[in-house]
Structures are given as C-alpha cells and as structure tokens.
Amino acid sequence: MAVGDVSMPHMHVVQGVKIGSAEAYVRYPNRRDLVIFEFAQGSNVAGVFTQNAFCAAPVHVSKLHLEQANPRYLVINTGNANAGTGKLGMENAQFTCLKLAELAQVEQYEVLPFSTGVIGEQLPIERLVQGLQPALNTLDENSWVDAATGIMTTDTTPKGASEQFELDGVTYTMTGISKGAGMIRPNMATMLSFVATDVPIARSLVQQMLKISVDQSFNRITVDGDTSTNDSCIFVATGLAGGTEISSVEDPRYAIVLDVLSRVMKRLAQLIIRDGEGATKFITVAVEGGNDTQECCDIAYSIAHSPLVKTAIFASDPNWGRILAAIGYAGVKDLDVEKIQVWLDDVQICKDGGAAADYTEEAGARVMSQTEMTIRVDLGRGQAKDTVYTCDLSYDYVKINADYRS
DSSP states (O other): OOOSOOOOOOOOOOTTEEEEEEOOOSSSSSSOOEEEEEEOTTOEEEEEEOOOTTOOHHHHHHHHHHHHOOOSEEEEEEEEOOOSOHHHHHHHHHHHHHHHHHHHTSOGGGEEEEEEEESSSOOOHHHHHHTHHHHHHTOBTTOHHHHHHHTOSSOSSOEEEEEEEEETTEEEEEEEEEEOSSSOOOSSSOSEEEEEEOSOBOHHHHHHHHHHHHHTTGGGBOSSSOOOSSOEEEEEEOOTTOSOOBOOTTSHHHHHHHHHHHHHHHHHHHHHHHTOTTOOOEEEEEEEEESSHHHHHHHHHHHHHOHHHHHHHHTTOOOTHHHHHHHHTSOOTTOOGGGOEEEETTEEEEETTEEOTTOOHHHHHHHHTSSEEEEEEEOSSOSEEEEEEEEOOOHHHHHHHHSTTO
C-alpha cells in the first residue's frame, strides 16, 4: 500500500499530445501493457537515460533516434525490459519502431521505444507488434490515466501530476506520468517518465530544462539503491497553446516554466518513493552545512541506502547509531564528527557528535512511528545543502522481489 496521498489529480489535456493503449499480452493477460504517445508535428522533444552500462536495447535505440530527429511517436511496453537480450533485443526494438512507423506513416527514427519489466527475456515481438494498431485506434488527448496504468509493473497505483498556469494571457498546461516502485536509484533521470507541455520552447532549452529539473527530482530518490537498465525520462514541448517561442534563458517566462516543470517532476519522483515496493513510510533525508552539494548528497544517499537504517525505521526503532554509522562511511573527507548535529523531525538525537542531552528513546520512537518523517543532518562545515527522498525496507519488499518472475 502506498504511503500518503498518491491520488491521481485531474490530468489536464496538453494540446498536441494524444495517447493510446492496448492489451498486447506482453506478459500478463487482461491488462493494458502497450502505450503509444503521438506528438504534433513540430514538437520539440528531449530525453535523459540511465547510465547503467548494461542499458536496455530500447535505451540505445531511443538515444540514437533522438540524435536524428524530433520524434513523433513513443511506444512503451510493460512486462518485459528487453534488457540483457543481445543482438536480437536490438533488432526487436528497431523492428517495433519500424512497424509503428509504417502504421503511422512516419520515418522509423521518428519513433522512440521504451520497455520495462523482467530483464534477460526476449520480447514477445509478434504479440507486441499486433498490439500497435489497436493502440493507435484509441489515440485520444484525454488518455493520460490509461497511459499511467498501462506502464505499471510492480507499482500499486498509477502516478500522475498536472498543472495549468498563465503567461502573457495564455493558459498553458504541464502534465506527466511516471512508473517505478523497485530497482530505484536513478543515476540520470528516472525509471520511466513522460512529461509534456504546450508551451512553445526551443529544442535546446527543452533539453536544458529537463536536465535541471531531473537533477532535483528523479536524481534525488532511492528505494533500494539499484540503478535500472531502462531508466528513461522524456520531456516534450508541443507549442500548440500559442504565444511566442521561449528561445533564451533570459526570457522571464523561462524561469516560470522551469519552476512548473520542476514541481511536476518532483511530484512524480516522490510518488515513486511513496509507492516503493513494500514501503510503509516516506522519509526525507536533508543534509545541510556541507562544503558542496556532492558531499551533502553522498551522506544523504548513504543514510537512505542503509538497510540497517531502513529496517530500523520500518520497525519504529530509534536506533540512531545506525544513522551515525551511515554518515561516517559515506566517504566524505576530513569530516569532523564533533560538529555534526542530527534530528528526527524536531527531536535532536545527536549533538556535537554525541547523544543530545535531552534526547529520549520515547521521543525518537514517536517520530519513527510516523508514516512520514525527516532525518536532518547538519555537518557544520559549510553552506551547501541537499535533500534525498527514500522509504523504509519491509518484509514485503523481500516478498515482492522474491516472487517477481512467478
């Protein structure tokens, strides 16, 4: 069961984006598992992808096609990652693009493929291809919720975020979906996420805005520390709502649109953590007082990745020594532990490197028993700060992953 409010908002229509889906029986019967996005001609598209050296065939193909053109179509399947599948996996990813291109009457390189699911198994390419036309037949601008459902794997809930805002008298929309619940420690962007706006934005700025917003959202979450082979995040600007194109960072509208994009991305990223496999608690790890952002992130991730910290939180056990240990092995050089302060929400558990004089186990247990909490660390050595979001580690995480292929 997901933690906190994970409800789908009203998903506002993005002018120039249509979505279709179908039951292609990629792995499981009687569920949507094939999704197609169609973008209006002239849309500007940007992407960021996993840095896992064993990245999946569709990641290779998507990166290649993005270098050649602005894509018109995305095709996403769930149930099979098409990763660790060798030459045949590459051929299947390309063949998927070819067949959709033929049906949609576009060039093959105008299609980007995405896959998510079990690693190391070949795509059931015939079933997938047979699902393309049915998905195309359902293309509609109001299908964001169906798409969010169609890309789920071990997710327990679809994930979406949507905002409308006004610039110079024109109403614009920013809407997106994501999926992910396990194998979550992005080292680029996200698991799978697709965000679109009808603001007119130059292609070079679309890529720049995506990178900036991803760094403070999808690159600041972790469920289990495992970087997926298939992580991909796409940002599309159709420009169809009207107005003049944003072509410079000096344009005052640039900062406004970037702020909206960052909020949508952050919401989508946090929804992944709230729906982490077996999660019962949502945890914010905020580190301040660092010399630079990197060391703040190193310590935040060290805490967020620690199985001992995460299992203690699951059990509501204020075993705060585990937090100190994680800070200590994070690899930050010349760390003066006597300057370190640590809090659980408003309860200080560590003062100047040792137990806070007024700390009590009862106060620590009170915070640990909450479904949402913040671990705050002050390193006392600089002005830098950063934040990472994670969840606890429960019995169900082991059960879900032990039974994943059954």
